[in-house]
Amino acid sequence: MIEVTVPFTFVHAADLHLDSPFKGLTKVPDAVRDRLRESTFSALQGLCDIVKREKADFLVLAGDLFDAADRSLRAQLRLQRAMEEITSLGTQVFVVHGNHDPESGRQAKLDWPQGVHEFGSAGVECRPAYSRNGELAAHVYGISYPTPAVTDNLALRFMKREGAPFHLALLHANVDGDPSHDNYAPCKLDELASAGFHYWALGHVHDRRILREYPHVVYSGNIQGRSIRETGGKGVYVVSVSESGSIDMSFRDIADVLWQETIVSIEGIDREQDLKNRLLSALDDSRKDAQGRPSLVRVRLEGRGVMHERLLQPNVAEEWVEDLRESLGAPEETEAWVWPESIVVRTGGLLRLEAIAEEEGFMGELIRRGLSAVNRPDMSKELLEEAMEALHKQPRIREWLDARSHEERAEWIRQALELSLSLLRDEEAG
Structure with a gap:
């Protein structure tokens, strides 16, 4: 625990990837493509709504706000409007940039509203964060990437500056060498835990993870899944710090479109109609899990059965996908559409x-x-x-x-x- 005299609430978000192009989708209707293209902006509005609803004292954004170093003008203008909406409520915003949106990227000459602070790349800066009634709540520290590929351990540059009851470090990094992400700004969990900060607000890894508590080391994950590798709810952490220093975290799902994977067993099936019924039932469950949101679903066929050899025949999986898409109807006909992304066959034969x-x-x-x-x-x-x-x-x-x-x-x-x-x-x- 820590001695805190000013209770406050902040929102931790990262990896917005605004205007992500969603590459690699084939045979996708315009309704699916258009909704995906707008999804990162819809999630951004969800972030604004969370900040307003929670009356957050400040917001921290841990890198990769944009999807590309040469930010699209559309993304920059939409983010500017979002920052205006957030700061108009008296909420401060602290920003670092990561490997997707480094300082070296091309940027439009736009003014951020008062209350937004972008950390530079020359060194770690320390900035005061205030509660909405003007009391000093915390020191916030951060450093941005100068170029896309930063291989130095930036965490070693963070030094706590006394004078605040709470110390929050904002960093885009790969902790303990997660092999599923590029090893940028590599650092070790032990280094972060021993640095004297109360909360490390991390970006770069797209899955939300609480690596440690007291001190807290946290990945909030991205706010909108961008491929089938990023399934399930995506969003932000609302973090409340009490007068006694206890930290309460609550995850809020703000993804506009869900990517899901569902497993269907072929065991006990010997007719194509039975398989079709099982597939449609699984997709209906995925629709319910999405809670009114559209979703793209990969079906993973598992188990052993007589259908196995038929599923291995050329183009059979693709034919099943096409039939499911036709059976579910056109996405433009419903708000909560389900689009079968693919079928992956991982079945086995009876022998x-x-x-x-x-x-x-x-x-x-x-x-x-x-x-x-x-x-x-x-x-x-x-x-x-x-x-x-x-x-x-x-x-x-x-x-x-x-x-x-x-x-x-x-x-x-x-x-x-x-x-x-x-x-x-x-x-x-x-």
């Missing part, structure tokens, strides 16, 4: 590969060799490199393949074995 591997003959030998690669990382890597030799000539594809884990490679090999087995048995039967 286990391990049992077939004990058989004599070509199929048994094929499965035995394949399973050996599944169980050995060196063999799985070598087998896939041999199978994908032509693709390895493309630098970006080679980089992506080399980054796959053994578990991913093993899954691919198992699927290839089951498909090969299915094709060989079809040929024998013919």
